[in-house]
Amino acid sequence: MTPRIAAGLVLALAGYTASAGLQRPFVPLSEEYGLRAKFEAFEETAGDYTAVYLGSSLVYRSFRPDVIDPFLSQATGQEFRSFNLGMAGMFTQETDALLDRVLAQQPARLRWIVVQVPAWFSPFAHEQLGDNQRAVFAYAPRQTLALLRHQNWRTMPSLHERLTVAANHVRQAVRRHGSIGLGPQLWQAILGARTETLVSQKREFLVARGYASLDAETDTEFIERRQRFADNSGGRAAYRRKLEDWSQAPTNIHTNVRDSYLYELLDSAKRRAAEHDIELVLVGMPTLERNKLTEWLSTDNSGFTLINLSDPRTAPRLFDAELRFDPHHFNHEGAQVFSEAFAARLAETVKNL
């Protein structure tokens, strides 16, 4: 490569970086799954909250601020107000990116960031999201470097798999930096335009502080899910059988947790939150899949504040089929029971801290 070509490439890259960088701050969050509406609702009232909840649909459909807030206000003697930032399909890297956005708001009263303990399956499960516009926000060089540092990368079975994951990270990082495909949203944001869907979603999220019950969903997909589970001989019977097998569920952790991609992300999140005098609280969610990471965190002296609600032997009520919308999520009543249990445990934690 001649010096002239090299100089041209460097200058072109500089021009690209400058123009992409100038546009980047104007790009709003993706509207997929209502992420933008939810975050804007939070952003508008960020100064009001003492706690936020981050995680997947398990968080979104379980944490009811209308139940938790009065309980904790009474228990702690101080006004407690929270917002549910859970979102369907949110994976750990996305939680990590969203946590930065929450911290960037510098919410004056925020004391607790409650994060769902990620499921200990392949940390690359989200790769299947592929070209999901929402996923683009979740890729940062910090996460890619974390991936490359740990055993998740070193122990991947094939070179092809490693290259696929690496290529995905590079592609998503390029998309993120260049706001690729986000022109219409960028334009709308610059003009201050809002779609009707965005406005109505935001209104609903403001009212319920981010929580929405699955019972209220009217899409055919949700109705069918509920019907499948409501069938006593089918869905619920299978659920009860799986629950009985819970204690025999196989362990998924064969390796050193501290040398893992997920652990580094959680540890980094804890430190970043602490810089703002905010406590990161991890919650083990009551799922049928036995979460070995939760179990590891509860026994190891890891320094994480953990509220473990994932064990049917210690919290049997949370596994009651009657409180479930489907095998994984609570119905509205179940969310109430869960929220009460969580609030009680958080109150204990607050006292101990």
Next chain:
Amino acid sequence: MLFTEFRFAVFFAVVLGVYWTLRSNRPRKLWLLAASYSFYAAWDWRFLSLVLLSTAVDFLVAAAMPTRTPATRRVLLWTSLTVNLGILAVFKYFDFFADSAVAFSNWLGLPVSTTALDLILPLGISFYTFQTLSYTIDVYRDKLAPTDSPVDFALFVCFFPQLVAGPIVRAINFLPQLSAARPWRDVRVRACLTLFLVGFIKKSCLADHAAVAVDAVFSDPDLFGAASKWLAASLYSLQIYCDFSGYSDMAIASAGLLGFRLPENFTFPYLADSMREFWRRWHISLSTWFRDYLYIPLGGNRSGRARTTFNLLAVFFLCGLWHGAAWTFVLWGLFHGAFLVAERFVPIARAPRVLRHVYVVLVVVIGFVIFRSPDIQAAFHFIIGLIGVDGDAARQAATFPEALGKPALNLWWWGVLAGFTSVHVVTSRASLPEIAERVPALLFAPAFGAVVGLVLPWIKTGYQPFIYFQF
């Protein structure tokens, strides 16, 4: 692998880097040949065998021609025609002709049934078949001496920038470019990069977004009123132009960066003021192919009006059929052919220029309705809808699809059409690549990077194949 994909950028950077690192001509050609076969195999390696077969047959046939008697030469030519058109007939047209024959037979009251082959259409088959045929015919006509280099010929057939969707290159123009190593200093880098970017914008920022609105209307036209139908038909004309000319721009630019010159394929066709001129500006490499290898051999316009009419309709019948194995394409070809015939009888040159432009745009837009429709009945239904006498008012009122139902979005698309027309006019007078080539390199590089940064947010993500890949 599409020109608009990230992996093409990686592929091309590697090809380009290695190509210019190699000093002598033969390794460069071998490298390009390997890259071209890899490019094609990335789609489906099995169909590489058809490319190789076509290459081998035409190379051998042409090589044998010079020393043979006229009768043997004719046999050799027919061998090439039979093999190439035979492959095309089997893979592209067999099911169409079989189905049509069965339908006709049933219509006559003679019920028969047939089994469709359901073959996958090999990518670019229509393009490389015409390319290899032109070589054999040119050698047969003594317009071109056959090449003695199988590598040169193989590269001519499968040169990756234009392998799958043209421009259809003539051996007489391409083979001489392989005779010596081309120096880097001759490459017009800024012009090529600008041309590539222009093509990329046409495809990814215009055509792919327009496709959303077009597909919404064409998938259920009854839901939409006449204005939306006009909009969709106009947008499809924009889409197909930007899609195909965008591909051609990127192909020409990619070849240019490797030091090769490919022929122009589009020169602002929507500025034509007659259909005859339109076909001098639209898919030039195909229209000139049909002119040189079919229209003129049939007698062209030198044998009286009746014969000229027949020749034109025959050429446009085949031009339509070349585009796809469906009666809509045949009708589209004949529709265009009919207007070319009519222009020989009606002195449209006397009409005001604006009217002539309007006439061309109308014919082209309505023609593309036929082209885009799934069948002839649907095409007529859509065209009737354009004059507002069809459509389902109740359903239109009940359903307002996001893509086009809302007036604001309609205005947005009309704005895109107006903007496109303005750019079409302006850039027809001042060539952007030529302007870019005159800009100092130190200024061009950051400006180019900055424009890329402005363009990328506007691309439509996901797999968006080129329309002409299906032909």
